[in-house]
Amino acid sequence: MPLLEVQQLSIAFQQYTKGSRQQMVTVMEELDLAINEGEIVAVVGASGSGKSLLAHAIMGILPANAYISGSIRYNGEQLDEAKLKSLRGSEIALVPQSVSYLNPLIRVGKQLQTNKDSIEQHSERKGLFERFRLGEHVARLFPFQLSGGMARKVLVSTAALSRTRLIIADEPTPGMHPDDVAEALKQFKQLAAEGCAVLLITHDIEAAIRIADKVAVCYAGSIIEIAPASDFSGAGNELRHPYSQALWRALPQNGFIPISGTQPSMGLGLQGCLFADRCNRAVDACKVSRQESRQIRSGIVRCMHAT
Amino acid sequence: MLQRLAVFTGKKIIRLFLLLATVSIITFALVAMSPIDPVQSYIGADVMRVGTEQRAEIAAYWGLDKPFAERFIKWAGAMLQGDMGTSMIYRESVTKIIAERFIHSALLMAFAWSLSGVIGFAAGVVAALKRGSWIDRAITSYCYTLASTPAFWVGLLLMMVFAVWLGWLPIGLGVPAGMLAGTVTAADYIKHMILPGVTLSVVGIAPIALHTRQKLIEVMDSDYILFARARGESGASLFFRHALRNIALPAITLQFASFGELFGGAVLAEQVFSYPGLGQATVEAGLRGDVPLLMGLVLCSTLFVFTGNALADFFYQMVDPRLRLQKEAQR
Ligand code: SF4
Numbered sequence: 001m002p003l004l005e006v007q008q009l010s011i012a013f014q015q016y017t018k019g020s021r022q023q024m025v026t027v028m029e030e031l032d033l034a035i036n037e038g039e040i041v042a043v044v045g046a047s048g049s050g051k052s053l054l055a056h057a058i059m060g061i062l063p064a065n066a067y068i069s070g071s072i073r074y075n076g077e078q079l080d081e082a083k084l085k086s087l088r089g090s091e092i093a094l095v096p097q098s099v100s101y102l103n104p105l106i107r108v109g110k111q112l113q114t115n116k117d118s119i120e121q122h123s124e125r126k127g128l129f130e131r132f133r134l135g136e137h138v139a140r141l142f143p144f145q146l147s148g149g150m151a152r153k154v155l156v157s158t159a160a161l162s163r164t165r166l167i168i169a170d171e172p173t174p175g176m177h178p179d180d181v182a183e184a185l186k187q188f189k190q191l192a193a194e195g196c197a198v199l200l201i202t203h204d205i206e207a208a209i210r211i212a213d214k215v216a217v218c219y220a221g222s223i224i225e226i227a228p229a230s231d232f233s234g235a236g237n238e239l240r241h242p243y244s245q246a247l248w249r250a251l252p253q254n255g256f257i258p259i260s261g262t263q264p265s266m267g268l269g270l271q272g273c274l275f276a277d278r279c280n281r282a283v284d285a286c287k288v289s290r291q292e293s294r295q296i297r298s299g300i301v302r303c304m305h306a307t
Numbered sequence: 308m309l310q311r312l313a314v315f316t317g318k319k320i321i322r323l324f325l326l327l328a329t330v331s332i333i334t335f336a337l338v339a340m341s342p343i344d345p346v347q348s349y350i351g352a353d354v355m356r357v358g359t360e361q362r363a364e365i366a367a368y369w370g371l372d373k374p375f376a377e378r379f380i381k382w383a384g385a386m387l388q389g390d391m392g393t394s395m396i397y398r399e400s401v402t403k404i405i406a407e408r409f410i411h412s413a414l415l416m417a418f419a420w421s422l423s424g425v426i427g428f429a430a431g432v433v434a435a436l437k438r439g440s441w442i443d444r445a446i447t448s449y450c451y452t453l454a455s456t457p458a459f460w461v462g463l464l465l466m467m468v469f470a471v472w473l474g475w476l477p478i479g480l481g482v483p484a485g486m487l488a489g490t491v492t493a494a495d496y497i498k499h500m501i502l503p504g505v506t507l508s509v510v511g512i513a514p515i516a517l518h519t520r521q522k523l524i525e526v527m528d529s530d531y532i533l534f535a536r537a538r539g540e541s542g543a544s545l546f547f548r549h550a551l552r553n554i555a556l557p558a559i560t561l562q563f564a565s566f567g568e569l570f571g572g573a574v575l576a577e578q579v580f581s582y583p584g585l586g587q588a589t590v591e592a593g594l595r596g597d598v599p600l601l602m603g604l605v606l607c608s609t610l611f612v613f614t615g616n617a618l619a620d621f622f623y624q625m626v627d628p629r630l631r632l633q634k635e636a637q638r
Contacts, residue, residue, distance in 0.1 A: 056533075059536075059537045061533055061536050061537050085539075085541070088536075088537060088538070088539040089537065089538035089539025089540070090539060093537075093538070094534065094537040094538070096530065096534050096537075098530075100529075100530045100531065101530045101531055101533070101534035102531055102534070103531045103535070103549050103553070104531070104553075104628075104629060105552050105553055105556075105627070105628060105629075106549075106552075114538045114539055114540060115539070115540060115544050115548075116538075116539045142628045142629065142632065144629055145632065158538065
């Protein structure tokens with residue numbers, strides 16, 4: 001049984017358009033994803049593909065005008081608000097993108113503790129500081145005084161308690177020095193080795209395939225392929241979906257072939273495959289209806305031509 | 308820290324002196340140019356019985372026949388020795404008048420200031436936390452209405468309702484009319500302060516409430532509140548641990564920076580309720596060309612407003628760790 005199982009998750013926002021008419025804008029569609037203990041699953045995709053929303057949906061911290069449908073199961077049980085209330089910040093932890101997720105007016109040391117900490121966690125957090133090689137003085141700094149690398153470690157340390165079983169890391173490596181990226185990835189790898197399930201949300205495919213077991217590719221609010229990380233290699237022929245292949249081949253070391261066109265913005269109510277107008281294998285049938293998820297080899301794909 | 312505090316204070320004191328000097332010169336010049344004849348207002352109702360010669364004598368007695376520069380230098384010299392002169396209309400030492408009235412005004416303003424601060428802050432917090440609800444709409448529309456309502460009008464309205472119709476509170480003055488000073492009780496003072504105080508605070512609530520609401524909405528939408536929620540904080544602990552201090556500082560700063568409006572409002576409120584404070588004295592001194600008293604009052608109010616702004620600056624620069632530590636790092 002997977003630790004976290006997301007089935008048919010859709011997210012819509014209620015928006016006010018001109019006048020005061022309300023409109024539901026769907027930003028994520030029928031997303032399926034599962035993750036086991038000790039496993040690292042990466043969700044990759046360009047910005048605007050809705051991948052951060054997935055993190056917020058699982059944590060139950062979407063804004064009030066968001067509506068979700070589908071199911072999120074944790075440890076075999078439905079993850080509802082009551083359950084989340086006890087799990088958030090204890091068993092399920094979020095590693096945010098940047099230091100702007102820390103309160104600017106509270107010293108780091110004090111801020112790391114939450115009202116869910118017992119004395120045990122209190123001392124555990126101190127131990128983490130040593131483990132991440134953060135000096136004791138760091139606890140007395142304010143967030144804006146942290147250097148990039150330090151901030152990264154502090155943010156990861158918020159999640160790295162032993163009670164944590166699922167870590168959701170939202171863009172943990174943006175604009176980081178390669179050494180720091182390696183360091184950050186090492187930390188996640190280590191946490192997974194200790195039995196954590198790690199959901200890594202990133203636009204950095206290279207970073208993702210370096211540590212992930214599975215990679216889910218997100219496009220315009222839906223996951224179009226889930227593949228073992230090892231399929232991202234060579235010319236990308238192992239990949240199932242034309243978009244995954246194009247994304248892979250757009251990397252500098254893989255030919256640097258740009259993908260023409262732009263990702264359609266969500267909520268336009270497009271018919272058929274969302275990638276159709278950029279896909280070189282598109283046929284008329286592609287535009288009729290959404291592609292269902294299919295199991296192909298050891299992956300999942302939403303494309304009628306996938307082999 | 309102590310050293311920085313000393314530098315901060317030193318700079319402020321130098322500024323204050325420059326400001327006071329400038330304000331003195333300008334006020335003095337303005338009064339000298341004003342069409343009000345101080346001799347005329349000094350004589351008042353006795354106008355028929357005073358001849359031209361006597362007028363000249365009076366002018367000479369107050370030094371009004373001397374040229375502007377000479378008068379100013381004489382006044383400034385005395386001022387530097389701590390002598391603010393004698394009021395022409397009250398015929399008492401300016402120091403004594405200001406001291407007496409200052410107590411009245413200070414109590415009034417302190418009352419209004421704390422009231423508007425506490426109510427405004429609380430209203431702003433409630434509005435922001437219940438954003439979009441009827442209570443938020445009620446608070447914001449109340450604030451917008453008040454922000455565009457003149458203080459004297461609010462004062463008149465309150466006076467009509469509570470003093471004239473209901474008769475709960477005295478119509479005006481600082482103490483009951485015709486009572487011996489010794490027999491006036493603290494309750495009397497308070498009773499007379501309520502209406503002008505409330506008038507003054509009612510107008511002061513709007514800016515602090517709207518500002519706090521805006522800030523808190525920003526804070527509640529911020530990444531760090533989102534993350535705090537993701538870490539399991541919620542409800543009251545979320546607000547007190549993560550939001551309160553982030554909105555308290557701007558609110559305190561704003562509240563101190565509003566000393567100018569507070570004093571301006573006090574002038575009007577005191578006028579409406581004939582409350583014997585600094586504001587009322589300022590109006591009197593201005594209208595009747597009482598130069599020594601007016602100068603004393605102007606300097607006094609400048610000092611007051613300046614102190615408020617300096618405190619606001621202090622909170623802004625010295626208490627917010629981002630500004631404080633950045634400044635230290637630059638050194
Ligand atoms: S379904 Fe059609 S358009 Fe969509 S990716 Fe596959 S081939 Fe391209």
